[in-house]
Amino acid sequence: DAKTTQPNSMESNEEEPVHLPCNHSTISGTDYIHWYRQLPSQGPEYVIHGLTSNVNNRMASLAIAEDRKSSTLILHRATLRDAAVYYCILRDVGDDKIIFGKGTRLHILP
Amino acid sequence: DSGVTQTPKHLITATGQRVTLRCSPRSGDLSVYWYQQSLDQGLQFLIQYYNGEERAKGNILERFSAQQFPDLHSELNLSSLELGDSALYFCASSVVPGATGELFFGEGSRLTVL
Numbered sequence: 001d002a003k004t005t006q007p008n009s010m011e012s013n014e015e016e017p018v019h020l021p022c023n024h025s026t027i028s029g030t031d032y033i034h035w036y037r038q039l040p041s042q043g044p045e046y047v048i049h050g051l052t053s054n055v056n057n058r059m060a061s062l063a064i065a066e067d068r069k070s071s072t073l074i075l076h077r078a079t080l081r082d083a084a085v086y087y088c089i090l091r092d093v094g095d096d097k098i099i100f101g102k103g104t105r106l107h108i109l110p
Numbered sequence: 111d112s113g114v115t116q117t118p119k120h121l122i123t124a125t126g127q128r129v130t131l132r133c134s135p136r137s138g139d140l141s142v143y144w145y146q147q148s149l150d151q152g153l154q155f156l157i158q159y160y161n162g163e164e165r166a167k168g169n170i171l172e173r174f175s176a177q178q179f180p181d182l183h184s185e186l187n188l189s190s191l192e193l194g195d196s197a198l199y200f201c202a203s204s205v206v207p208g209a210t211g212e213l214f215f216g217e218g219s220r221l222t223v224l
Binding site for chain 1 (some may be wrong): 153158160216217218
């Protein structure tokens with residue numbers, strides 16, 4: 001079973017920031033937090049990952065709570081192309097089962 | 111383009127039949143993962159291989175089997191097909207297994223069982 005909890009869906013306006021939350025209260029010290037997204041009719045694609053510190057890349061930022069029990073994926077300026085299902089998953093060192101939950105379906109309003 | 115190639119893209123077959131789905135990982139990737147995605151179940155992890163060896167098993171039915179060949183491509187065999195096996199089947203690859211590696215997914219093979 002997925003070890004994360006995400007809202008089923010969220011809505012945001014185009015060109016505004018989006019904060020996608022993820023709860024992982026049972027996270028272990030060796031779990032990495034990964035985010036993937038799945039655009040319509042495509043396979044999932046990697047977005048970002050982190051362990052303890054906040055991370056930034058060209059797609060998004062990942063903010064990790066100090067106790068690591070939650071994290072937030074931040075899209076700084078949403079576009080219509082960001083409409084997708086966003087998955088937050090935990091990956092443990094040595095664990096090759098990568099379990100996806102239901103994710104958050106993000107709707108972007110023009 | 112993720113670099114992961116899956117064939118066929120679409121497949122329609124009848125109940126009781128057997129099909130084989132093929133996956134070519136990105137050049138240099140040693141690890142292959144298979145997932146099933148149906149409308150009501152989300153992405154379900156089936157099985158993972160690393161350099162030809164099975165490394166992890168998920169909710170894969172006994173009617174399903176997979177293997178990874180010496181050239182690192184992988185095949186997922188589905189037999190005695192049922193209506194409920196209709197789904198998108200995704201393959202993903204990564205350089206090595208592990209907590210920090212990025213997975214690259216193919217575009218999927220859509221299986222319809224009539």
